[in-house]
Amino acid sequence: xxxxxxxxxxxxxxxxxxxxxxxxxxxxxxxxxxxxxxxxxxxxxxxxxxxxxxxxxxxxxxxxxxxxxxxxxxxxxxxxxxx
Amino acid sequence: xxxxxxxxxxxxxxxxxxxxxxxxxxxxxxxxxxxxxxxxxxxxxxxxxxxxxxxxxxxxxxxxxxxxxxxxxxxxxxxxxxx
Amino acid sequence: xxxxxxxxxxxxxxxxxxxxxxxxxxxxxxxxxxxxxxxxxxxxxxxxxxxxxxxxxxxxxxxxxxxxxxxxxxxxxxxxxxxxxxxxxxxxxxxxxxxxxxxxxxxxxxxxxxxxxxxxxxxxxxxxxxxxxxxxxxxxxxxxxxxxxxx
Amino acid sequence: xxxxxxxxxxxxxxxxxxxxxxxxxxxxxxxxxxxxxxxxxxxxxxxxxxxxxxxxxxxxxxxxxxxxxxxxxxxxxxxxxxxxxxxxxxxxxxxxxxxxxxxxxxxxxxxxxxxxxxxxxxxxxxxxxxxxxxxxxxxxxxxxxxxxxxx
Numbered sequence: 001x002x003x004x005x006x007x008x009x010x011x012x013x014x015x016x017x018x019x020x021x022x023x024x025x026x027x028x029x030x031x032x033x034x035x036x037x038x039x040x041x042x043x044x045x046x047x048x049x050x051x052x053x054x055x056x057x058x059x060x061x062x063x064x065x066x067x068x069x070x071x072x073x074x075x076x077x078x079x080x081x082x083x
Numbered sequence: 084x085x086x087x088x089x090x091x092x093x094x095x096x097x098x099x100x101x102x103x104x105x106x107x108x109x110x111x112x113x114x115x116x117x118x119x120x121x122x123x124x125x126x127x128x129x130x131x132x133x134x135x136x137x138x139x140x141x142x143x144x145x146x147x148x149x150x151x152x153x154x155x156x157x158x159x160x161x162x163x164x165x166x
Numbered sequence: 167x168x169x170x171x172x173x174x175x176x177x178x179x180x181x182x183x184x185x186x187x188x189x190x191x192x193x194x195x196x197x198x199x200x201x202x203x204x205x206x207x208x209x210x211x212x213x214x215x216x217x218x219x220x221x222x223x224x225x226x227x228x229x230x231x232x233x234x235x236x237x238x239x240x241x242x243x244x245x246x247x248x249x250x251x252x253x254x255x256x257x258x259x260x261x262x263x264x265x266x267x268x269x270x271x272x273x274x275x276x277x278x279x280x281x282x283x284x285x286x287x288x289x290x291x292x293x294x295x296x297x298x299x300x301x302x303x304x305x306x307x308x309x310x311x312x313x314x315x316x317x
Numbered sequence: 318x319x320x321x322x323x324x325x326x327x328x329x330x331x332x333x334x335x336x337x338x339x340x341x342x343x344x345x346x347x348x349x350x351x352x353x354x355x356x357x358x359x360x361x362x363x364x365x366x367x368x369x370x371x372x373x374x375x376x377x378x379x380x381x382x383x384x385x386x387x388x389x390x391x392x393x394x395x396x397x398x399x400x401x402x403x404x405x406x407x408x409x410x411x412x413x414x415x416x417x418x419x420x421x422x423x424x425x426x427x428x429x430x431x432x433x434x435x436x437x438x439x440x441x442x443x444x445x446x447x448x449x450x451x452x453x454x455x456x457x458x459x460x461x462x463x464x465x466x467x468x
Binding site for chain 3: 158165
């Protein structure tokens with residue numbers, strides 16, 4: 001599974017993307033955030049406040065309860081600030 | 084008293100402006116419209132439907148009940164269609 | 167903030183007017199603008215815009231000053247043409263600049279509603295078949311203007 | 318009507334984009350537009366706009382298509398820049414053309430509200446003293462967007 005990080009999630013984790021193989025009990029976006037947060041201090045800082053993190057599953061925006069299913073790509077980013 | 088006509092009031096009366104001396108009983112804008120309407124067939128056509136005529140007294144928009152007072156200039160025109 | 171108001175026969179340059187509002191400033195976050203154009207509806211060949219020289223200019227300046235008190239603008243430009251317009255010609259330009267988008271967009275909407283219903287212009291349309299007609303005021307436009315006086 | 322959507326590092330030419338929407342047509346009565354600019358608030362020296370290549374473009378195209386179904390537009394252009402902006406730089410351009418002013422103005426308001434809250438951009442401000450901060454999303458912007466989904 002490919003993980004993408006944008007904005008301060010990229011800054012805190014120190015990486016723009018990585019490939020991970022989460023264990024089978026990681027079933028939802030929220031599970032994935034909790035599990036990624038255990039991968040190191042940068043990741044822990046990035047996911048310290050999950051309410052501030054938005055996600056997209058295979059490029060579709062989704063909420064934390066969304067099942068991962070057979071997703072190939074999950075992106076994490078802060079609330080957007082365009083315009 | 085100077086009278087100005089715009090748009091189809093100018094077309095119907097055939098004049099852009101004229102100087103008139105209305106009799107003392109002509110006290111309001113509505114009185115003036117009725118009196119001007121008697122000055123000829125063009126004027127009668129211009130003031131045939133007073134509800135379609137707007138007025139300005141010394142360049143301030145005003146309603147038909149407005150007293151003429153010592154006005155020097157009264158303008159008549161259709162509802163505006165700018166923009 | 168001193169609005170720029172012009173009533174003129176000549177065409178206007180929206181880009182130059184926009185650049186003028188923004189020149190040398192870094193406190194503008196939003197520039198909203200509106201251009202009204204002459205449409206070729208029903209075989210329209212031309213549209214003559216009659217105005218009241220002096221009075222029309224002052225009426226627009228009053229509306230612009232009112233907008234400046236209602237909305238926190240850094241600048242505002244209104245140019246309204248008179249004379250003969252052809253299909254595709256630009257008739258009116260309204261630009262409002264502000265720190266924030268809501269004020270700029272609302273000011274442009276306000277100014278257009280008021281120009282439609284309060285600025286002394288009268289439009290006479292001429293058609294390909296030689297006929298002519300004066301454009302009538304629209305109740306919708308009055309209703310749009312009334313929005314700004316409610317509440 | 319096919320909206321024009323571009324996400325680009327380069328500056329845009331609002332006048333050329335406006336002319337392009339109007340070219341060769343006589344059915345447009347209204348062109349509303351909005352330019353968002355970088356302000357120098359709090360000693361801001363620059364603002365880096367990060368986007369998600371491919372996905373940001375598609376998100377904006379979806380919003381533009383939605384606007385085209387909500388409002389009777391003859392044309393619509395959205396250009397959003399990414400990369401480093403300096404105070405006074407133009408960041409985003411939205412233009413909507415229609416037969417009538419209400420549709421053009423409403424479409425621009427709708428598109429700006431949605432761009433603010435739904436288009437994947439992230440802004441990092443840098444200041445004269447060397448400090449940096451990520452711009453936080455504003456509850457006001459979410460409320461503005463929610464207007465379009467009520468009723």
